[in-house]
Amino acid sequence: MESAADTEESYDLGYEPSPSSVDQTDHSPTETTSYSTISGDSFKHRRMYSEISASSELTYDSSYSDTPSPVCWPAMKSPNLTALTRLETRQQKPENQEPVDIELEMMKERFSKLLLGEDMSGSGKGVCTAVTISNAITNLYASVFGQHLKLEPLHLEKKLMWKREMNCLLSVCDYIVEFVPASHNLKDGTAVEILTNRPRSDISINLPALRKLDAMLVEQVLESFHDMEFWYAEQGSMSGNSTRSGSFRRIIPPPQRTEQKWWLPVPCVPSNGLSDESRKHLRHQRNCTNQILKAAMAINSSILAEMEIPDTYIASLPKSGKESVGDTIYRYMSQCSANKFSPDYLLNYLNISSEHEALELADRVEASMYTWRRKACLNPSKSSWNMVKDLMSDIDRSDKNTVLAERAEILLFTLKQRYPELSQTTLDTSKIQCNKDVGQAILESYSRVLEGLAFNIVAWIEDVLFMDKSTKNLVVESR
Template identity: 60%
Template sequence: MDSSSVSVSDESSEAAASASTRSLVDAAAGNLSRTVSDVSTSFSEQCSSSVDHSGPFEPGAAVAKLIGRSPATNALSRLSMKPRADVLDRRSTDDEMELVKERFSKLLLGEDMSGGGKGVCTAVAISNAITNLYATVFGSCHKLEPLPAGKKGMWRREMDCLLSVCDYIVEFIASTQTLPDGTKVEVMATRPRSDIYINLPALEKLDAMLIEILDSFQDAEFWYADAGTRSFASVTSTSSTMSSSFRKSMHRNEEKWWLPVPCVPDAAGLSETARKDLQQKRDCANQIHKAAVAINSGVLSDMEVPDSFMALLPKSGRASVGDAVYRTMLGADKFSPDYLLDKLDIASEHDALAMADKVEAAMYVWRRKASASHGKARWSKVKELAADDDDKNVALANRAESLLLCLKHRFPGLSQTTLDTSKIQYNKDVGQAILESYSRVLESLAFNMVSWIDDVLFVDKSTRNK
């Protein structure tokens, strides 16, 4: 440590310790490699060396060199990933720099600013930081309108800081290096971890597309009336211009009466061009939602199942799902998850989430029993070993998995299951934490945008049919 950065007093050792602590925090904020020194370099078993790393999206080229000398620098430049350590050099004010230092200090201390050692692990701290940033920026957004410049700048600046950690999560590969005398030697080189290299550029592209869709509503033909504070008579100065649209749309959001209500011209609604453009943006946001859900589901499936979840599993899958569901799953020669869900007649998302928890718990009970009968092998190996055997536990686990997938397809806005929240809470892999939280917040934003566009289209249809 540079002695000039720490003021040591001969008269007081406590003052020296305090100054040293502050210097460490400042150094950590200025050198990103300190924040990820303990990041695991292990990579997902499902990503082999034969994976095509070209990916569906091409991230932008690097705009500045990384601070200091990082072991990942050569790999990043070779694979055209975008380093983000330059965000510290793009500060506009001293206050902005202090904010960045505060954010990284909080991550280093595991959200325990008292220094009492009660903080969470780094992976959970970064996951919470991304979630809280999303709530701060988009939590009050309920309209199809451009994001304010201040919030947009905050989102991009702080996400760049949080995602910069991924620049240092690498894996080692065998490579050759030519010495000055022409001799070729085999060395271990680094490259970005496969799951991060594939998924992170895709998430950044989805993020940019969602912001672009919001920015496109600068001059829209529809507007909003505040349903929570304005009366029907005072919605607009032209009295009856919006009143009919306002009333007709109320029953669509009656359970969320405080949300603003979209309004369209009372004469003929939206123009044909605006209607088609709105439908195209809805389809685009819906595809973004599906892509974010797919990435999030993949990352969650790669996370380890916590021991605390396995310890709380019931003794039998039958006790978890109930006798009626168990008999249907076991007795049918050709199992149909859609038929079973129709028979259950699940009315609300609360009931759907409860059923998902039961089915998921039963699935892991049957998987555990199947693994125990095959020498505690991995589940993928158990399925191969039991392919030719009439293993009841394997069959029930597979049917439970298909039932769970069908349930999630019927309720796309379903909250996370107990297993998913347990995985996030006890996960220690920083790379997986970033991918999971980033895809989760983009999934939420895309889902909200589809809902907002549906509200406008509903009001437009009601206006044209009156």
């Protein structure tokens, strides 16, 4: 029967049907490598492809046959008769099996997009598999956590959807292996060397760690925020139990929330503030989430560092590093002695006032760093023997381009540490878009979305603690 075939096919995909994952209120994000924004219109547009693919099945039968092999077929079936039989079988299905069919069609649609590289025309103009899987993980994160803006447990439907579909996307890593030599003894006792496969080293190390971080964020951190003393008022409006009224901009001053996201729900606390137990719980979860954030950032940075630099980025580098960073930064980096160079002093002098300025500076410093590195390797003043010695031994630390490249790297690292919410640089974006390694794409996108979730949780906790502190100060002043 068709229902049995559908159920067997869904289990073959490693996917357990559940009607809870069918959520028509989900929103699909725009295709981007950075943290995606939510768009309700894009979700409706994406669902149109599912309806088209479902109707196109009437002209082609792709279901599995119950017969063991084509040799045992008594006669060839007509495509029109097969399509008519499938249509009648669908119409005769009980109502309780309808959600299973919808979920199966959703999985067919998503795996089709993975195979087509998001090119619905099938003309082979789609992106590579690595970019497609990276976008799929980013879109899934935005669909599950895009509307989750509070310190509260994740809804059961969303949690099941996240686990089920991430398991499907991460299952690709089970088949990414590397070959290593091993010794094998024959029956006569002769020892021969053979090649055996094992999981690729970067995946076997980083993927279990990312799964652990994922479970800690969803199962431990978010689940711990139930029946709490604080609550939320939607979109800047305060509830009647709050001690103050006004917009989100007035409650949280600019130093506390730099992005001024006024549409986020406002945390509210009792008139006397939070209890010591609740405050201690919030601080403990903030510290734990901060550690998870640092771990996800470290994994993401290591994966991006291993990715190859695209030729298009190398071609776009400026001819001069001084032209990229500007006269002020170049003068300080070139004239300052080794023991007096301070990236913190330089950043304080620049007085960066916005995330846009910080990201622009990071792009310019990173471009100058690779420009100076390229010049250090291709310095025409070096003889051929000196170039060979540089390759065989350490790099010439006295070379001016090498010194400037090292200082640019230190400045870039300090800049990213000072602004952890900084968006991806131009080089990181180019690496993700041009990457063709599926394993690296999965690890990078998985660590990036976990980094975003951990950062949001820390920001939400900081908002509640700031509201508690402000309320306590008001109580003290009123006395």
